[in-house]
Amino acid sequence: MHLSLLESLVSAGAAAPVPLLARRPSHLVGNTPxxxxxxxxxxxxxxxxxxxxxxNPGGIKDRPGLHMVREARRRGELAPGAPIVESSSGTLGLGLALAGLTYGHPVTVVTDPGMEASMVRMLTALGAQVDPVTAPHPAGGWQEARRERVAELLARTPGAYCPDQYHNPxxxxxxxxxxxxxxxxxxxxxxxxxxxxxxxxxxxxxxxxxxxxxxxxxxxxxxxxxxxxxxxxxxxxxxxxxxxxxxxxxxxxxxxxxxxxxxxxxxxxxxxxxxxxxxxxxxxxxxxxxxxxxxxxxxxxxxxxxxxxxxxxxxxxxxxxxxxxxxxxxxxxxxxxxxxxxxxxxxxxxxxxxxxxxxxxxxxxxxxxxxxxx
Structure with missing residues (x-):
């Protein structure tokens, strides 16, 4: 008896690993090939x-985006629903957008004119607010200008949290x-x-x-x-x-x-x-x-x-x-x-x-x- 096409495919792939069935997008992070x-x-x-x-859904920084937010919540540094504000050239922004969706926090990504237009559109589509600085810091360049902008936003937003990817263990x-x-x-x-x-x-x-x-x-x-x-x-x-x-x-x-x-x-x-x-x-x-x-x-x-x-x-x-x-x-x-x-x-x-x-x-x-x- 000839096997049906479906039976043949099932038989041929019997030894292949079964792809992950995820209930939440955060479950798709990790186990990369x-x-x-x-x-x-x-x-x-x-x-x-x-x-x-x-x-990963957004790249390697999905991992620290989720982990830094999860740990900040565990320690009580980030209250439920409180805003997250961070400097990013792009990829961590995606990770934080995922963390904001996962744990229920609004996210603001401070960036600079070098961020690609496609990345700005993607972050916006994912629910993040993108706040670009307009001039580099005279000594620290765009990164220091972004960090100063983050500090300004934190000072005027009670309860806001910055993961500080540069110095956070x-x-x-x-x-x-x-x-x-x-x-x-x-x-x-x-x-x-x-x-x-x-x-x-x-x-x-x-x-x-x-x-x-x-x-x-x-x-x-x-x-x-x-x-x-x-x-x-x-x-x-x-x-x-x-x-x-x-x-x-x-x-x-x-x-x-x-x-x-x-x-x-x-x-x-x-x-x-x-x-x-x-x-x-x-x-x-x-x-x-x-x-x-x-x-x-x-x-x-x-x-x-x-x-x-x-x-x-x-x-x-x-x-x-x-x-x-x-x-x-x-x-x-x-x-x-x-x-x-x-x-x-x-x-x-x-x-x-x-x-x-x-x-x-x-x-x-x-x-x-x-x-x-x-």
């Missing part, structure tokens, strides 16, 4: 495992489940490659992985023009990584090395990922892929490398994936180098293209001061 990435970033037989956080703690997922998916992990912005996901994932993989090495990925690792602040085209302030969530002592990546290099990598692997994202994804590919080529064969891809491509369709926009900014079709430049100290010179430094320290000396106190 891992994809093997090889050519053109590595030769045949080499590659790295990409954790596709763009599979709940930001890092939110990524411990992601570390557990990677361990369940990959077992041993030797090397983690992660973008650095607030410092939350690099610190949290590395801490979780080191409980089972104590020899883990962590490579941080930053953007040119970012001050996080001691470079001077400069206008930055790339969003989602880098900073013009010094977030205390960055765990400098956890890094074996740091790489800075430039916009043209990230664009090339994003487009190669899309064309070759049907999986891509924004600036952070391209920068991380560049560095993870280098690590897979450079470290000994058999090194198990996990790279975190924080988001998907959709908010970048008018920037990273727009030929006209990229051409206007002089970053279209530029073949990147196969190896980074090397500097011995983080502030040795101003970096303008892919550059590596294996001596990582806190440029403000905060971690050295902690060691003296101990």
């Amino acid at each position: 891992v994809l093997w990435i090889d050519e053109p970033f590595t030769p045949p037989g080499r590659g790295f495992h990409a954790k596709l956080e763009g599979a 709940d930001n890092s703690a939110a990524y411990l489940p992601l570390a557990a997922e990677l361990l369940a998916q990959l077992g041993r992990i030797d090397l983690l490659v992660a973008a650095v912005g607030t410092g939350g996901h690099s610190a949290g994932i590395a801490a979780g992985l080191r409980e089972h993989c104590p020899e883990l090495k962590l490579i941080g990925v930053d953007t040119v023009g970012s001050t996080i690792f001691g470079q001077p602040a400069a206008p930055r085209l790339m969003r989602g990584l880098g900073s013009s302030i010094h977030p205390s969530n960055v765990h400098y002592g956890a890094f074996a090395e740091v790489h800075w990546v430039a916009p043209a290099e990230a664009v090339w990598a994003c487009r190669q990922l899309a064309r070759r692997h049907y999986a891509s994202g924004g600036w952070s994804v391209g920068a991380v892929a560049m560095v993870a590919g280098w690590a897979a080529r450079t470290y000994r064969a058999g090194t198990r490398i996990a790279a975190v891809f924080p988001d998907g491509p959709h908010r970048y369709l008018e920037t990273v994936y727009n030929d006209s926009w990229c051409r206007e900014h002089g970053i279209l079709g530029l073949e990147p180098p196969t190896e980074p430049d090397e500097i011995a100290e983080q502030d040795e010179c101003v970096v303008t293209s892919w550059t590596r430094c294996s001596q990582v320290r806190d440029p403000l000396g905060r971690e050295a001061a902690k060691e003296v106190v101990r």
Whole structure:
């Protein structure tokens, strides 16, 4: 007797995992897939495992958005129905919009003119209020201007709460489940490659992985023009990584090395990922892929490398994936180098293209001061 088409499909997929049936959108956060990435970033037989956080409803920052709000409610810092106000270039805004929907809080996202119009429309559609600042801070750039605006809104809104993603330890703690997922998916992990912005996901994932993989090495990925690792602040085209302030969530002592990546290099990598692997994202994804590919080529064969891809491509369709926009900014079709430049100290010179430094320290000396106190 011939099987029906339905019976054949059911039989063929009998061993496949059953997709999650969610009752609430927050239940869709986590358990994201891992994809093997090889050519053109590595030769045949080499590659790295990409954790596709763009599979979350809004991206990787759905995790800290939900966790920071949940913990603030638990401690009594955020009253039922009280407003949430936070600075964001985009992805955390989506996470907080989800948290506001989940727990019943109005959300205001303070941003700047660099936020893509599509992101503004999406946040508004999700029920968040978007409040853009109009001028950068003379020393701290757009980020400091946004933080000052947040402080103004908090001062005039009784009961309002700011998660403060740059300095809130709940930001890092939110990524411990992601570390557990990677361990369940990959077992041993030797090397983690992660973008650095607030410092939350690099610190949290590395801490979780080191409980089972104590020899883990962590490579941080930053953007040119970012001050996080001691470079001077400069206008930055790339969003989602880098900073013009010094977030205390960055765990400098956890890094074996740091790489800075430039916009043209990230664009090339994003487009190669899309064309070759049907999986891509924004600036952070391209920068991380560049560095993870280098690590897979450079470290000994058999090194198990996990790279975190924080988001998907959709908010970048008018920037990273727009030929006209990229051409206007002089970053279209530029073949990147196969190896980074090397500097011995983080502030040795101003970096303008892919550059590596294996001596990582806190440029403000905060971690050295902690060691003296101990």
